[in-house]
Amino acid sequence: MHVLSSIVGACTLGALALPTTASPTRRAAKPSYVAHPDRVDAVKAAFQRSWDGYYAHAFPHDSLKPISNTYSDDRNGWGASAVDALSTAIVMGNTGAVIQILEHVQKINFDVAVGDISLFETTIRYLGGMLSGYDLLTTPDALSADLKTLYTNNRTLVDGLVTQAENLANNLMVAFDTPTGIPDNTLQFSPPQITNSTSNSIATIGTLVLEWTRLSDLTGNGQYAEKSQKGESYLLNPQPKALAEPFPGLIGTNVNISNGQFLDGNGGWVGGDDSFYEYLIKMYIYDPVRFASYKDRWVLAVESSMAHLASHPSSRPDLTFLAMFSGTAPRFISQHLACFDAGNIILGGLVLGKQRYIDFGLELAASCHDTYTATVTGIGPETFSWKDNGTLLPLNGSTNGGPPTDQVDFYNKSGFWINDGQYILRPEVIESFYYAYRATGDTKYQDWAWNAFLAINKTCAAGSGYSSVTNVQAENGGTFQDFQESFWFAEVLKYSFLIQTDDTVYQVQADNSGKFVYNTECHPVRLSTSYGKP
Incomplete structure (x- = not known):
């Protein structure tokens, strides 16, 4: 029996945080929330198992390989899992792990790296993790009594998070030394240098602004801030517009670094594009004075998505997925990654006082829930497709094909077929349940998140931690891939915890009274002081 498989409690939760000035529209009332202590304890136990395995067999390297009890330096050898785990350890009140991570961060030498460096991944995991740790540890009402004492006795270690973030950013800054200021996403250190990439994607350009x-x-x-916002400016005014922006606010994926021109008009709320859209509304939450124009672009993107990308499977018209697009032509394929779209649209609806956005986000969340409940393991696949019911394309159109013959029955029942059945410990479906719960207070979203957590625990608990698996539509997930992603700590475990725990200062607040916004790696970032926050 897996360590958590026998824990099936009856409990309830809380979640994230939004702005409080006159700019965003306040909702009239805040939902009531419930906490489920037994579920909270189960998630904490999963964190401890994962942390103990990592600390014993992989620390201070990046990622645990839990079956072979070895490690991978897949994120440059600076201890990605430790830094990614910091904010989760803080919100869980895990003082032991917090002090271990703080001490580790001070020892990292950001002048030396194992392998090429991704500006995007390094920003969201390392910069985001260190800055979030600082923001949480310097917010007294976010801390347990033990962590308040830890902060009082370890001020130098806490301040060192910002010092180390600066050290890292100073080395990463070479990424922006391009003709346009659009960053090169692939770097090398010793000394810091770009690899002269010719293009970059909107996700890896547009998911830097919050942390920087x-x-x-x-x-x-x-x-x-100036350097990250300069790169972003090419995405806020995409050129040439006829190619770059097939629908208002929805833009292509790849940008020429040397001249800032878009190379295609293909995209969606999927990998390569996803967190660009996510950060538009989150920057407005962070500071609605400086980033009002970001909100306007987000609204355009959501309106176009609702009008031009919302699709219903022919076998299950009750479901709603967002299609990808190639120019103005929809493509009926999506990803586990894209299931964050529900939460982001719900979040924007809360901030802007737009119930129709919230309702649409809830539709998307319910549909992503079905990608979990339809499979053998109870976990959603990496990528999936469907046949549009005639909403966006003729039912028998040449680009609106049906499922492969071996998945016809599955499609008829489930409303999608599986292209890639892997599960690599991704968080996006539980993430959207979290926002749905914070918006509504409806405890069914806690139950959905709990069932997802139990399914992941049953399928992925392996060796000294948790492992990605090859096939969610096979008994026991097929085979283990012997890899525990750092975002397992940062995202899956944090969202699973937040949706079951008490209402706290770092949770999202439906009445826009919160003090934090979450980066794409689920690291809580304190809202800008220029927005009137203490």
């Missing part, structure tokens, strides 16, 4: 702007706001050094 926060670093500027904490340090007073404006160059971090």
